[in-house]
Amino acid sequence: MLRAASMTRRLAVALTSVVMLFWMVALGLGVYVMHDEFTEIFDSGVQETAERLLQLMADDIAVNAGDSAAAKTVVAPALNAQYLTYQVRDRNGKVLFDEGAPQPFPVPLTTGFSQTATYRIYTAGAKDGSLYVQVADAFEHRTEALMEGGLALLLPLLFLIPGSIVAIVLVVRSTLSPVQRLRDEILTKDSGNMAPIDEGTLPKELRAIARSVNLLLARLKAAFEAEREFTSNSAHELRTPIAGALAQTQRLMSEVPPAFHQRTGQIERALLHLGRLAEKLLQMSRAEAGIGISDEKTDLLAVLTVVIEDLERSALGTSRLHLHVADDTVLERPIRADAFAIVLRNLLENALIHSPPSSPVNIYVDAGGLRVTNDGPVIDQRTLAGLTRRFSRGPTEATGSGLGLAIVERLAEQMQGRLLISSPVPGTEQGFQAEIRL
Structure with missing residues (x-):
């Protein structure tokens, strides 16, 4: 036999599932927004770095242009090699200076963003096209930042989800407690307890049910009382004529010839049985009355x-x-x-x-x-x-x-x-x- 489903369990599971789904959707949207924002921030940083490096390198080359020996000693500024790498290239693509990337980047010398399988690269070029600076940012750094941000959003959920499950179960049980009380009150109703259910303590959603149950109880009570009254009255009314008929039969037995004693004895036994039946019906009526x-x-x-x-x-x-x-x-x-x-x-x-x-x-x-x-x-x-x-x-x-x-x-x-x-x-x-x- 299948076990009856619990409304509390079903509501708790449904609400918890919906809340978890919404949280996961919110987490996904948050990660998506962070991805876009991080891309803008990183791209802006790479572009700004490339443009500043281009200015610095152009100024250094201009200052040392008349001294070939000095030009050879120009040292490009060092960046944080953990995150950014760059190259300074001439119009022919030759690498003049580099930081962490000795081989030319496989992207065209065109101002703007381009990318490879592992890098996001911004190219900044001089107006005359004689000098280009390319700054590269590795995708793994961006992925790491995105993962850490997503993890920071997910970790609180690991504590909130169990807490919300407990809270939802408690709230659902508290909300459904009137249903439990109504059920318990209905279970107490039988032929010995036909008192109406108190509708005043129930929420309005359950009052119609309680009112219907009270109407049914009233009809059942009236039917039971009519049955008991009939049984009790019948038993009471039968006792006196049965006793009178039994007395007359016993007197008749002493007056009739012996040939009729068998028949009068049968009548006496029938009357005795009827008297006992009337007494049992009266007892049953009292038992049903509680x-x-x-x-x-x-x-x-x-x-x-x-x-x-x-x-x-x-x-x-x-x-x-x-x-x-x-x-x-x-x-x-x-x-x-x-x-x-x-x-x-x-x-x-x-x-x-x-x-x-x-x-x-x-x-x-x-x-x-x-x-x-x-x-x-x-x-x-x-x-x-x-x-x-x-x-x-x-x-x-x-x-x-x-x-x-x-x-x-x-x-x-x-x-x-x-x-x-x-x-x-x-x-x-x-x-x-x-x-x-x-």
């Missing part, structure tokens, strides 16, 4: 004791319930006593009804919750997985509505716990175990 959580802590061991004593007074639970409480166990939770009693009663009734007659039902209690075990055949895993669905029953001939474990699971979720069922009982080869972790 009665599990309380503002104050309740001693659940005391509730457990009361429920066990009540069941032991019935014919079904007499001498069958065995309570095992771990030493120094304190079981106090912010849970309503009546909700926990419903959970316990359903678990114990299921264990008593679906186990062999007179077989023991054990209740083990520790600080983390309780578990109820009973004898019986092993239930296969496929059937076991469906027992918590409404009106779902295992392979049993015992009477029941198929709602007990569904009610327990719903209330356990409200109590911030969970229901765990297993068969066989761990450590044995048969039986059934229901565990509530709180």
Whole structure:
């Protein structure tokens, strides 16, 4: 299954990529501009140097023109050989003086710029064409200056890029935090929490979503309340006529001839089943209403004791319930006593009804919750997985509505716990175990 894409990650990657792209484009433009500027600066320096040298050499030659011996001693000024080289040539191209370039430059004696594969050369000539000065600047010097300038622009980016990535991630997370809050609030909504989402704390882009969710919650709440009200009212309204019909049936059994006892017994069993179903529907309605959580802590061991004593007074639970409480166990939770009693009663009734007659039902209690075990055949895993669905029953001939474990699971979720069922009982080869972790 593909992992869902994160908006934060996608935005951070996209923004970082765009920023880096813009920086690289800006760096390229900067290097391009520097190249043009450096070319102008270097060319200007080479031209100025050539023109000044031409003037100096012309003056020296003019002063020493009448003295051939003195002319031979004329020494041209030295330049920085690391960057510039030059030659002084006559109209025939003969090299009169040179600095770092004894061989004539392979360029024409024409005033202006020319270049070879390795040099940029400026030629300055006298008006009468008798004297030329050629100053050469190596391209490697210009490339070196350009590289150093580009590196000076790039180095700060090596520190700015990681910092900007962190800053972009933080800004994106901060900007998208309302989306996270809205998502978290929506995740908390279920049949027990239909409170509307507060739109006032959300940015305007999300308010339409929150408003739509609130409208949906309102419709769902109305539907759930109508369903619960109908179930609760139906269960309440059915209890009285069922009890009356059961009493009349039992009285009728004592008055009719024995030949009719079988039929009246069937009616009695049907009415008893209908009464239990009405009671389970009422419990389910209360469970759906969200009665599990309380503002104050309740001693659940005391509730457990009361429920066990009540069941032991019935014919079904007499001498069958065995309570095992771990030493120094304190079981106090912010849970309503009546909700926990419903959970316990359903678990114990299921264990008593679906186990062999007179077989023991054990209740083990520790600080983390309780578990109820009973004898019986092993239930296969496929059937076991469906027992918590409404009106779902295992392979049993015992009477029941198929709602007990569904009610327990719903209330356990409200109590911030969970229901765990297993068969066989761990450590044995048969039986059934229901565990509530709180």
